Amino acid sequence: MKVSVLGPAGSYSEIAAHIFFETAIDGPSPELLFCSSIENTVMRLFEEDENGDLSNCAVVPIENSIEGAVGVSMDLLLEKDVSVIAELILPVRHCLLVPEKSTQTPDFSPDKIEVVYSHPQGLYQCRSYIQKHLKGAVLIETDSTSKAAMRVAEMSDNSADGKVRAAIASAEAGKAYGLKAVDCQIQDNLNNSTRFLLLIRSESLPLLKIHAGDVGLHILPENLSQTGSGDVFYKTSIIAAPIQDRPGVLFHILEAFYENDINLTRIESRPSKKSLGEYNFYIDFEGRPSDKNVDDALKLVQERSSRLKILGTYGRILPNRQ
Ligand SMILES: O=C(O)C(=O)C[C@]1(C(=O)O)C=C[C@@H](O)C=C1
Numbered sequence: 182m183k184v185s186v187l188g189p190a191g192s193y194s195e196i197a198a199h200i201f202f203e204t205a206i207d208g209p210s211p212e213l214l215f216c217s218s219i220e221n222t223v224m225r226l227f228e229e230d231e232n233g234d235l236s237n238c239a240v241v242p243i244e245n246s247i248e249g250a251v252g253v254s255m256d257l258l259l260e261k262d263v264s265v266i267a268e269l270i271l272p273v274r275h276c277l278l279v280p281e282k283s284t285q286t287p288d289f290s291p292d293k294i295e296v297v298y299s300h301p302q303g304l305y306q307c308r309s310y311i312q313k314h315l316k317g318a319v320l321i322e323t324d325s326t327s328k329a330a331m332r333v334a335e336m337s338d339n340s341a342d343g344k345v346r347a348a349i350a351s352a353e354a355g356k357a358y359g360l361k362a363v364d365c366q367i368q369d370n371l372n373n374s375t376r377f378l379l380l381i382r383s384e385s386l387p388l389l390k391i392h393a394g395d396v397g398l399h400i401l402p403e404n405l406s407q408t409g410s411g412d413v414f415y416k417t418s419i420i421a422a423p424i425q426d427r428p429g430v431l432f433h434i435l436e437a438f439y440e441n442d443i444n445l446t447r448i449e450s451r452p453s454k455k456s457l458g459e460y461n462f463y464i465d466f467e468g469r470p471s472d473k474n475v476d477d478a479l480k481l482v483q484e485r486s487s488r489l490k491i492l493g494t495y496g497r498i499l500p501n502r503q
Pocket residue numbers: 187191192193194195242245251273300302303324325326327375
């Protein structure tokens with residue numbers, strides 16, 4: 182089982198992949214294919230890398246509790262033939278990581294740091310901390326938080342300019358690259374969390390339903406979050422493109438859910454990229470297409486949209502990480 186994730190080792194995407202596969206999915210342990218961007222992580226489902234490796238599943242961040250939607254992942258859900266088979270909410274606890282030798286000067290403190298590296302999400306999620314403790318530092322964006330940690334470790338070994346550098350990344354990334362965490366829990370909100378999706382090629386979906394073994398995956402229902410009555414809490418995600426820009430288009434799409442007594446869990450609009458002011462609506466709701474009310478609602482949404490893409494029906498995997 183090959184699983185593509187944003188790399189290098191120590192990224193939050195890697196942590197999410199381990200939780201998906203080790204705590205909730207019955208199957209062989211995954212071989213992780215580390216990718217240089219979220220886009221490449223999804224592309225790896227369709228195109229081999231330089232070693233001839235193709236992934237069976239991809240793990241992507243989709244939404245953060247502080248910063249909201251991860252735009253590139255949202256766009257890929259529309260553009261690529263992928264289906265969602267599970268979700269996970271990962272607590273994201275950022276650390277300020279510096280090379281051990283920088284901390285050995287007697288007067289070291291975070292305000293001595295001159296350059297800070299992180300993924301844009303990492304920098305946004307720690308805005309208040311940066312404002313307060315790293316005011317004078319130059320901020321440099323990297324492709325992932327773990328790439329930031331790797332870069333700080335490399336610069337510490339190879340750069341002669343004597344600058345004090347730090348990365349904002351996970352404690353796991355700190356361990357992977359031998360950096361010291363001089364501060365932890367530096368995100369603006371202690372409950373910061375990111376929702377990750379597990380994706381497969383849509384063509385694999387019938388195989389997953391009929392013979393889970395053919396895809397090598399079986400999601401254990403006891404590890405999925407449950408409703409009050411003990412049933413698995415299933416969600417469905419769709420993307421609807423309105424027929425034309427006129428008053429009430431979104432209202433009529435949402436009315437289909439209201440009339441069928443369906444609870445929405447998320448609605449987000451993304452530019453269609455065709456012209457300014459034209460949007461696609463991403464809607465997550467409780468239930469699955471085999472439920473009569475969901476089937477009825479989807480028929481109405483189909484009639485009221487120029488395009489309806491059903492991204493998948495899936496359960497939420499319960500993480501054991503705080
Ligand atoms: O950079 C990483 O470590 C990632 O896995 C990406 C990512 C994201 O894009 O949201 C994932 C979780 C955190 O929100 C910060 C960064």
